[in-house]
Amino acid sequence: MKQQIIVSGIGGQGVLFLTRVIAQVAVNRGIPVLTSETHGMAQRGGTVLSTIKVGDFAGPLIRSGQADLGLLLWEANLPVHDTLLRTDGTWVINSAASGKGRRMDAAQVARNLGNTVLLNLVLLGLAVREGVIFCSAEDCEQAIHMLAPEKFIEQNLAAFRAGLKA
Amino acid sequence: MTNNVQLLMGNEAIGQGLIEAGCQVAAAYPGTPSTEILQAMIDRQDQAVEPLHIEWSLNEKIAFEVALAASYTGKRSVAVMKQVGLNVAADPFMRTAYIGTKGGMLTIVADDPGPHSSQNEQDTRLFCLQGRVPVLDPASPAEAKEMIEPAFELSEKYQMNIVVRPTTRICHSRQNVASGSPQPLERRAVFEKNPTRWAATPAFLPAMHRSLNRNLEQIAREPAWQPRLTSGDGSASRTALVASGIVYSYLADLLDELDLTGVFDLFQVLMPYPLSPDFSALMHARYDRVLILEETYPVIELQLAHPGACGKQSGDIPREGELTPDLVYQALARFIDLDDPPEVPAERRGQRPSLCPGCPHRAAFYSIKTCFPRGIFPSDIGCYTLGMNLGAVDTVHCMGACISQGAGFYQAYRQDGEDFPTIVVTIGDSTFFHAGIPALINAVIQQARIIVVILDNATTAMTGGQPVPHMGIAAGGKPTRAVAIEPLVTACGVDFLATCDPYDQPRFERLLRDADTHIRSADGGVAVLIARHGCVMDPVVRKGQSRVKIAILETCTGCGRCTGHFECPALSLRRETKKAIVDVDRCIGCGCCIPVCPVAAIVAQEVS
Numbered sequence: 001m002k003q004q005i006i007v008s009g010i011g012g013q014g015v016l017f018l019t020r021v022i023a024q025v026a027v028n029r030g031i032p033v034l035t036s037e038t039h040g041m042a043q044r045g046g047t048v049l050s051t052i053k054v055g056d057f058a059g060p061l062i063r064s065g066q067a068d069l070g071l072l073l074w075e076a077n078l079p080v081h082d083t084l085l086r087t088d089g090t091w092v093i094n095s096a097a098s099g100k101g102r103r104m105d106a107a108q109v110a111r112n113l114g115n116t117v118l119l120n121l122v123l124l125g126l127a128v129r130e131g132v133i134f135c136s137a138e139d140c141e142q143a144i145h146m147l148a149p150e151k152f153i154e155q156n157l158a159a160f161r162a163g164l165k166a
Numbered sequence: 167m168t169n170n171v172q173l174l175m176g177n178e179a180i181g182q183g184l185i186e187a188g189c190q191v192a193a194a195y196p197g198t199p200s201t202e203i204l205q206a207m208i209d210r211q212d213q214a215v216e217p218l219h220i221e222w223s224l225n226e227k228i229a230f231e232v233a234l235a236a237s238y239t240g241k242r243s244v245a246v247m248k249q250v251g252l253n254v255a256a257d258p259f260m261r262t263a264y265i266g267t268k269g270g271m272l273t274i275v276a277d278d279p280g281p282h283s284s285q286n287e288q289d290t291r292l293f294c295l296q297g298r299v300p301v302l303d304p305a306s307p308a309e310a311k312e313m314i315e316p317a318f319e320l321s322e323k324y325q326m327n328i329v330v331r332p333t334t335r336i337c338h339s340r341q342n343v344a345s346g347s348p349q350p351l352e353r354r355a356v357f358e359k360n361p362t363r364w365a366a367t368p369a370f371l372p373a374m375h376r377s378l379n380r381n382l383e384q385i386a387r388e389p390a391w392q393p394r395l396t397s398g399d400g401s402a403s404r405t406a407l408v409a410s411g412i413v414y415s416y417l418a419d420l421l422d423e424l425d426l427t428g429v430f431d432l433f434q435v436l437m438p439y440p441l442s443p444d445f446s447a448l449m450h451a452r453y454d455r456v457l458i459l460e461e462t463y464p465v466i467e468l469q470l471a472h473p474g475a476c477g478k479q480s481g482d483i484p485r486e487g488e489l490t491p492d493l494v495y496q497a498l499a500r501f502i503d504l505d506d507p508p509e510v511p512a513e514r515r516g517q518r519p520s521l522c523p524g525c526p527h528r529a530a531f532y533s534i535k536t537c538f539p540r541g542i543f544p545s546d547i548g549c550y551t552l553g554m555n556l557g558a559v560d561t562v563h564c565m566g567a568c569i570s571q572g573a574g575f576y577q578a579y580r581q582d583g584e585d586f587p588t589i590v591v592t593i594g595d596s597t598f599f600h601a602g603i604p605a606l607i608n609a610v611i612q613q614a615r616i617i618v619v620i621l622d623n624a625t626t627a628m629t630g631g632q633p634v635p636h637m638g639i640a641a642g643g644k645p646t647r648a649v650a651i652e653p654l655v656t657a658c659g660v661d662f663l664a665t666c667d668p669y670d671q672p673r674f675e676r677l678l679r680d681a682d683t684h685i686r687s688a689d690g691g692v693a694v695l696i697a698r699h700g701c702v703m704d705p706v707v708r709k710g711q712s713r714v715k716i717a718i719l720e721t722c723t724g725c726g727r728c729t730g731h732f733e734c735p736a737l738s739l740r741r742e743t744k745k746a747i748v749d750v751d752r753c754i755g756c757g758c759c760i761p762v763c764p765v766a767a768i769v770a771q772e773v774s
Contacts, residue, residue: 010516010517011519012522012752019340020173020340023173023340024173026173026342027171027172027173027342032341032342033173033340033341033342034306034339034340034341035339035340035341036335036338036339037175037338037339037340038282038338039198039199039201039282039283039338039630044519044520044521044522044549044552044628045517045519045520045521045522045735046516046517046518046519046520047515047516047517049516056422057419058305058306058414058415058416058418058419058422059305059306059335059412059415059416059418059419059491060335060339060340060341060412060415061335061416061490061491062491063420063423063490063491063492063495064492064508064510064511066423074517076516076517077516077517079514080514080515080516081516083511107751111751116751
């Protein structure tokens with residue numbers, strides 16, 4: 001099993017947490033995984049891209065046109081990171097507007113749950129529902145349990161399930 | 167799922183490796199991409215089976231010297247910094263090559279090819295070549311961890327400081343990494359006095375230099391650190407691929423993707439300096455063409471001096487920036503004549519970074535710019551570099567440079583006559599402690615007439631909130647003696663000192679004007695203003711401040727002052743209506759934008 005995934009957003013949106021949840025699923029299933037993240041100055045509200053390579057890979061970065069799946073938290077990044085996706089790859093996009101990829105107003109769903117930052121897990125739920133990511137709903141819930149701070153676990157699970165059932 | 171396999175960031179893996187290797191003194195100054203190494207040690211200190219001192223030092227030179235002396239006692243120690251931090255630590259670093267160490271000492275220096283979050287993309291491996299210090303170049307987070315114990319052993323065998331150089335893509339990548347248990351080393355601190363070594367005067371140094379060179383020759387031949395060969399199938403004889411660091415991993419992935427694994431002789435260089443002479447001889451004898459992939463400078467290529475080298479020095483590979491998988495593909499395609507060299511898509515700029523909504527620095531910069539529209543604004547390294555978005559940062563150079571640069575501007579202008587521009591220097595609290603204090607004393611005794619604004623947000627914000635000396639908290643949240651900024655400033659000889667919350671715009675601007683009056687008065691000199699407000703990334707700060715609900719009235723003229731000059735990311739201009747709108751997800755309700763609107767169309771709807 002090999003899958004190359006990108007997560008794109010802006011600083012403060014929870015790109016890194018979402019990346020860790022997906023990578024944790026791989027670890028829990030005993031699959032090798034590599035991720036890369038953006039830190040520092042670029043994280044101050046700037047464009048943030050992380051990559052996740054699941055399966056037998058050596059390096060964490062994804063070459064242009066090689067990503068199987070893109071999770072897009074900030075729609076304006078689409079033209080910036082579109083070239084990373086394979087021609088037959090899938091975008092899962094947080095957006096209220098219509099357009100390419102599988103879309104959902106995840107920000108609104110998250111806002112209804114009490115915190116916009118939850119949109120990252122809403123989007124993960126959507127990806128699982130669409131069957132475009134290697135992990136199952138149970139896998140993701142287990143990883144969220146492991147990584148979310150105790151008092152936010154229920155809220156995080158609620159966000160994930162909202163995406164899953166949308 | 168194995169219990170001891172965890173998803174670790176490269177920096178966490180290195181921190182884990184240091185704990186497992188029995189490192190007992192660790193000192194660092196935060197800097198992207200190195201910061202999480204020390205934090206990982208703090209998070210794991212309970213695993214240590216022997217006493218462990220961890221400190222956020224005031225700067226990298228201090229961190230290095232603390233670790234160095236600990237090594238003199240026979241214990242294992244580490245100094246951690248980013249690549250430009252090594253410039254600050256260069257003085258003790260260079261001499262240590264001659265004098266040596268006793269207990270294993272590592273200097274972990276994280277490079278930032280790109281650069282992603284640095285003022286340059288210098289290559290620590292080249293620095294090590296100039297400093298005559300062995301340097302190791304891991305290709306993955308897991309390998310970085312695996313290198314730590316043998317690196318300590320190498321250090322102890324030769325009594326030398328050893329550098330481990332991860333790059334951003336190692337530091338900030340995560341990988342499934344196996345953890346082990348620390349082994350007790352049972353070392354007590356014993357400093358054996360030997361002034362001819364530890365305090366060596368020039369008379370002793372030629373002999374030490376000779377012994378250093380002898381050591382380097384032997385280290386270059388250490389079996390464990392020879393380049394690793396994955397043999398090809400012989401179909402591409404007299405052609406070799408050589409790579410080091412993360413680029414080796416990109417190359418391995420690419421060969422796999424192209425179904426070329428095991429076709430070419432492939433070498434991974436683990437120790438780029440000193441480069442193995444046996445390896446060099448082999449390359450010259452056996453291969454006519456060699457592709458050399460390394461970040462960021464051609465360190466292996468220069469040492470190898472191979473006539474058939476294809477690399478940065480030969481001009482075949484870009485000499486600047488990160489060597490991404492796309493560029494590796496392009497280089498390989500040209501080197502082995504793949505039919506269709508792929509185009510590297512031009513990198514597109516995304517959203518530019520900006521100060522967070524509610525950031526007190528924004529309020530301070532806006533006031534500075536308002537009071538002195540024709541001022542000169544030297545600034546420094548930190549989040550507040552982003553004050554350039556507001557036109558309130560004119561220069562950014564290196565840690566602490568802003569105060570000296572401000573003084574330099576003043577001296578140059580003053581020579582030309584009485585009237586000099588108002589020079590407002592901005593420096594963060596952590597940067598002030600790091601390298602600002604000698605510069606402030608210098609500005610005072612050289613009678614520079616400048617305003618220094620210390621942007622005190624009570625933390626080292628850009629690297630994720632490491633403690634600062636005036637808060638009385640040390641690494642890991644341990645309480646310690648607080649060293650306040652105000653008495654330091656006064657002791658530096660500054661006569662004008664005031665403190666103000668920059669959220670209080672009228673008062674802050676009044677103080678800025680008072681400061682300007684002071685520097686222009688007969689006996690004026692340096693004026694210091696402390697702009698004090700906690701970093702809003704800190705949830706305690708956010709919860710502790712009052713919050714208003716911002717609304718934009720219909721009277722908004724769409725002039726763009728709040729979005730352009732004030733540049734709050736929570737405000738934008740809607741193209742259709744030509745009116746400002748508030749992004750409710752990002753606004754933290756600080757209210758600092760209210761006085762910014764020239765037609766009073768930004769209002770607080772209700773206070774909660």
